[in-house]
Amino acid sequence: MEPTRDLTDPRQNEAVLESASALLADGGADVPAAVAAEARAVADSRRRLAALDGPVHLTVVWAMYGETGRMATREEHPHGEDFVRVKVRQLDWLTAGLPQVTWSILAVDDGCPDQPSSAETMASIAAAEGYPTGGHRSVSVLRLADVLAADPSTGPAYSAEFRALTSPDESRKGGSILVGLATAVAVGPGAGRHVVCYTDADLSANLAMLGSLVAPIVLGGAVAAAGQRYGMPGAVLVKADGPSVEPRSTGDKPDKLIVLFRHVVRAMLVPDLAHVVDTQAGFKAFDAAAVGPVLSRMTSFNETFDVELLVLLARAHGPQALAVEPIVFTEDFAATHFPSVDPGPRHLAMVEQVVALYDRLVAPVTPATGEAAQLLDLLRTLDLDGYVRLIEQLRAEDHDDPTLFDRRWPVEHLRGILATEGADPR
Structure with missing residues (x-):
């Protein structure tokens, strides 16, 4: 059937x-x-x-x-x-x-x-x-x-x-x-x-x-x-080929790295929402x-x-x-109105919007420290070309990695990707 x-x-x-x-x-x-x-x-x-x-x-x-x-x-x-x-x-x-x-x-x-x-x-x-x-x-x-x-x-x-x-x-x-x-x-x-x-x-x-x-x-x-x-036991995402659960729900998404990177930004800058993937x-x-x-x-x-x-x-x-x-x-x-699965300006805008929410709601109470502060510094200078290059390189590196929403990339690694302008992500 x-x-x-x-x-x-x-x-x-x-x-x-x-x-x-x-x-x-x-x-x-x-x-x-x-x-x-x-x-x-x-x-x-x-x-x-x-x-x-x-x-x-x-x-x-x-x-x-x-x-x-x-x-x-x-x-x-x-x-x-x-x-x-x-x-x-x-x-x-x-x-x-x-x-x-x-x-x-x-x-x-x-x-x-x-x-x-x-x-x-x-x-x-x-x-x-x-x-x-x-x-x-x-x-x-x-x-x-x-x-x-x-x-x-x-x-x-x-x-x-x-x-x-x-x-x-x-x-x-x-x-x-x-x-x-x-x-x-x-x-x-x-x-x-x-x-x-x-x-x-x-x-x-x-x-x-x-x-x-x-x-x-x-x-x-x-x-x-x-x-x-997705992202928790019992969640079912129904795709064109039928229902899927984790790790397939997120692991098989064509925009997987866009989703995971955005979650990292949210979880590190807005820790109150870390459990809401x-x-x-x-x-x-x-x-x-x-x-x-x-x-x-x-x-x-x-x-x-x-x-x-x-x-x-x-x-x-x-x-x-x-x-x-x-x-x-x-x-x-x-008839969807959502952006494509390829990294683009609307995806970057959602990251920028999280930063803006951090500035208004989180920073006055619990400002970021350590790795979160370093990530914040990186995001403040991230332009569209850099964002696209970042997502494409993270996709290229994404081989046999079973982690999903627990994944955290060291900020120094992200900086290294952005420093290699023009490099082939493969």
């Missing part, structure tokens, strides 16, 4: 939930390996959510930019995942028969240029399906442009840096996620615990896995739970009461907004309050 996972296939999307239901009933199903892995994660999530006491409301947020194709069905568009209806179905399955758990969805249009826009398309789907506009099972849409144009004295409190934005073009997804989380926190569920979550617009992470993120917050005292696609997975949950005060301090709205949010929470509550949970994540490169 084929091991692959097709997010545009409604039969597979439903098979995940049907297989999970069978697992919960001590049964099983003959399904593709990737579907089976996702079903196991979903079943475990349901078990953990069912163990919660007292009322809990989940608000799920995602940003949208150019998502009208994936919002369509496969019959309507080659990349169609019908993700609005499927996400509702996933949340309905997760919470069915659990009256103590309610949910709502809030999507934020990030300046989508499509005509009709992502916001208009999603609003029309919600209306056609008759989803409520408030309370349990509500599905609503905001536009980042409308929030930026509104009177800043109304609604949630935002930082001066956010209020200085004049258009969605000045934000890369982070601004929309911030708006969604802040709006959700401000509205609140009215009673009980409130957990706010964010995910990607596509179906890469099944929302029925949210129970595994909610449990450590409601039962374990965490203020945040970050889903991990996958900081930018779009599958995280937060205690609303804890994350609310932090949102008004956010200044990053680019690719590393996740990192700033986690740093601020770690500073307020301690790194032990950041839980990490393995998830099953299906890589979906169709």
